[in-house]
Amino acid sequence: MIDPLDDSLLMKMSRGMLPRALLLVFAGIAGMNGSRADQKRPNVVFILADDLGWSDTTLYGTTKLYRTPNIERLAQRGMTFTRAYASSPLCSPTRASVLTGLSPARHGVTAPTCHLPKVVLKPVQATSGSPLQKATIPESVSRLDTKYYTLAEMLRDHGYATGHFGKWHLGASPYSPLEHGFDVDVPHHPGPGPAGSYVAPWKFKDFDHDPLIPDEHLEDRMAKEAVKFLEKHHNKPFFLNYWMFSVHAPFDAKQELIDQYKKMIDPKDPQRSPTYAAMIESMDDAVGTLLDTIDRLGIADNTIIVFASDNGGNMYNEVDGGTATSNAPLKGGKATMYEGGVRGPAIVVQPNVIEAGSKSDEIIQSSDFYPTLLEMLSIPRRPGQEFDGLSVAAALKGGKLDRDAIxxxxxxxxxxxxxxxxxxxxxxxxxxxxxxxxxxxxxxxxxxxxxxxxxxxxxxxxxxxxxxxxxxxxxxxxxxxxxxxxxxxxxxxxxxxxxxxxALEGKATLKGGASAAPKASPRGRPVAGWQNGGTCKLSIANGALQVQSTGSDPYLTFRFPKPVSAGPLTLQIRMKSGSSGQGQLFWKESGHAYGAERSQFFDVKHDGIEHRYTIEVQPSSPVQSIRIDPSRGSGTIEILEMQLTGSDGKVIRQWVF
CATH class of the missing domain: 3.30.1120.10 (Arylsulfatase, C-terminal domain)
Known part of the structure; x- marks a missing residue:
């Protein structure tokens, strides 16, 4: 017997591929089975936050500052995953994996270059690189190729209305959402983030703020546009792909929210940016707007909702005098291979199928969402269609996944x-x-x-x-x-x-080559290229250059193998200090000794918390060496990372420990 809900037949009907006699038979069967034909597949709402870290919501008990009641509300309706991983520590590769179910290693989008003019559809093998790099770096694909049969195309071919709202960053036309299975694309913007700002006026090419709301917030507007789509299509299956701009840079927010959070800041809390906290709240408000609309339209029981992030939280851009956020207790953040770069929040909701308020410790990844949704919707794969991800439907039912690794x-x-x-x-x-x-x-x-x-x-x-x-x-x-x-x-x-x-700590090779972590060195012996001086000793421990000061004049010096060209230089230092006093950077120019005229003071926070310092200098002659005086007192200073860049922004030297 022919099933009137058989999608392959429906697709052939819509494309005029079935004989007229068979169409009449099909129509007759559908009439006799009207109750089944009237059944509607679940709707799908996919919410992807941008740069939202594992500790940027209240889901895991890791934040005291941020408020995300609507994300909590979403979690109470479905399952929260504690080990959800983005396919990449940067956005475009993860987005391509969500839509294709494939690994970045396969689809080739491995870097967020999809807004750049150059069109690259196959990764390019590099034959050489900078003298600073031990390995070459392949050139990433810069557009999601239309050869891939995306999740949106699959759902549209099975009768779904499809709409994309928010960030895309997988290529401008002819690689926009409209060429990848979406009927609607708002604001049809190919860039890596909001155009100009979050608070109007914006700078989108064909999308402007409501003239009645001169300071309209972009995420509020995106939610309103998504609501229009829901209201228009709630009587048929729909796929709403709501990829937020939040909480990606640029860092700005509603001023009234910033002012509220300024009163709540704990200077000892690594999450202490009132602007970022306000951005989190506006993001959460948009989630609430979608939930309110789904409830109002009476479609909550027949709507699958997925919430996830494209990579870890941004710990490295400066906001309100410090880093945007902290992913603690995870290490690292966006653009790193550590847990803070790839682990994020994730929730999946399907009423009456997934236990409300449940949690899972199973490992899932961005490339799993496509095959998972197909199983949840009872939609078969295309003949020969393969995924690098797998369906996590078993985990959504409280079970274990038959998975080896991600x-x-x-x-x-x-x-x-x-x-x-x-x-x-x-x-x-x-x-x-x-x-x-x-x-x-x-x-x-x-x-x-x-x-x-x-x-x-x-x-x-x-x-x-x-x-x-x-x-x-x-x-x-x-x-x-x-x-x-x-x-x-x-x-x-x-x-x-x-x-x-x-630093040699943790170094190993399969051929058995290994080095133990260096111990505290005596005076006069360099550590990771740095020479201790004054009242301090140097060592490497816990991924940091440890500066143990016993007095008022600790300093360390690095001599460049070749002099660094004259001109503006910027040294960025990330460190923790339990010492006291100002920091000072000296530089030694050709033909000159160290001196106060060739130095720059910088204020150091000695609270034992990680801070990032940026020191800009303008030597008039080539620089032979630099000296850092990280404090003026006794105590321990941990230098986690340093980077020296030139006026063109290119890295001259990078130190990791």
Whole structure:
């Protein structure tokens, strides 16, 4: 008997592919089974926040400042995942994985370059790189190719009205949402974030604020546009793809909210930006607007809602005199391979199917959403259609997943704190291995191994202690790269060892090469290229350069292998201090000694909390060396990362420990 709900037949009918006689038979059967034909598949609302970190909501008990009652309200309706991973630590690769169900290693979008003019549809293998890099960096695909059969196309072909609202960042026309299965695209903007600001006036090409609301907030407006779509299509199946602009830069918000949060700031809390807190609240308000509308239209019981983030929280841009947010207790943030870069909040709701208020510790990833929704909607895959993700429907019913591992492929090296060279990682159960491509000796890979159950903050690299575990997990990585036909980094023939510094702590190779973490060194012996001086000793511990000061004149000096050209220089330092007094940066120019005329003071916060400092100087002659006086008193200073850039913004030197 022909099923009147058989989608393959419905698709053929809509395309005029069935004989007239069969159409009449089909229509007759549909009439006899009207009650089944009237059944409507569940609606789908997919909410993807931008740069929302694991600790940026109240879901996991990790924030005292932010308020997200509507996200909590959403969680009370469905299942919250504690181990939800983005497919990438940056946005565009994750977005492509959501729509295709494929890994960035396969679809080739590995960097957020989709707003740039150059169209790249296949990743390009690099043959060389900067002398600062041990490995080459492939060129990312810069558009989501229309050859992929996206989630939106699948649902549209099965009778769904499809609408995209908010950020896209996968390419302008002819690679916009309108070419990837969406009937509606608002504001039809290809950029990496809001055009100009969140608070009107905006700078979108074809989208303006309501003239009656001169200071309209962009997320409020996006929610209103989404409500119009819901109201128009609530009587038929719909797919609302609401990809928020929030909480991506630029950092601005409603002034009244900023003023409210200013009164709530705890200076000792690493989350202490009133602007960012206000942005979180406006994001949460938009979630509330969608929930209110779904309830008002009476469609809540027949609507699947997914909420997730495209990568970890942004810890590195400066907002209100400090970092935007903190992902603690996770290490790192957006653009890093550590947990803070890829783990985020996730909720899935389906009333009467998923237990309300439930939680799952199962590992899920962005590429899982496509196959999961197909199973939830009873929609078959196309013949031959394969996914790198898998359906997590079993977890949504409270069960365990039959999954071996997940992979994060990120062959890039953004100049941010918690930086890593091009890398790929695998999660298997409690274990996580990061392969740093060709980061070891003689072109060998370097590894970081963590047991996340025992060490959620990824402080203890166990690679040296567990070589068999490294080998086993690295074999999984290798198989993933082979299966996806990934374009990989190669050893860089232009690499100059004299321009590269990396602490040896945690270093390991599959051939057994290993180095123990260096101990505190005596005076006169460099540590990671830095010479101690004055009243301090240097050592490496816990991923930081430890400066142990015993008096009022601690300092450390670094001599460049080749003088750095004259001109504006910017040194960024990320550190914690338990000492006292001002910091000072000296630089030694050719033909001159260190002196006050070639120095710059900077204020240091000695509260034991991580802070980022930016010191700008303008030497008139080539610079031979720099000296940092991090304090004026006794105590311990932890320098987590430093980066020196020139006037063109290019990295001259980077130090990681």
């Amino acid at each position: 992979f994060t492929y990120f062959p890039h090296s953004p100049g941010v704190p918690d930086w890593l060279p091009p890398a790929v990682s695998v999660h298997q159960g409690d274990w996580k291995l990061i392969r740093i491509f060709h980061g070891g000796e003689a072109g060998e890979h370097r590894y970081k191994l963590f047991n996340l159950k025992q060490d959620l903050g990824e402080r203890n690299n166990l690679a040296d202690q567990s070589p068999e575990r490294v080998e086993q997990l690295d074999a999984l990585i290798e198989q993933h790269l082979v299966d996806t036909n990934a374009v990989r980094p190669f050893p860089n023939p232009k690499f100059d060892p004299s321009k590269y510094d990396v």
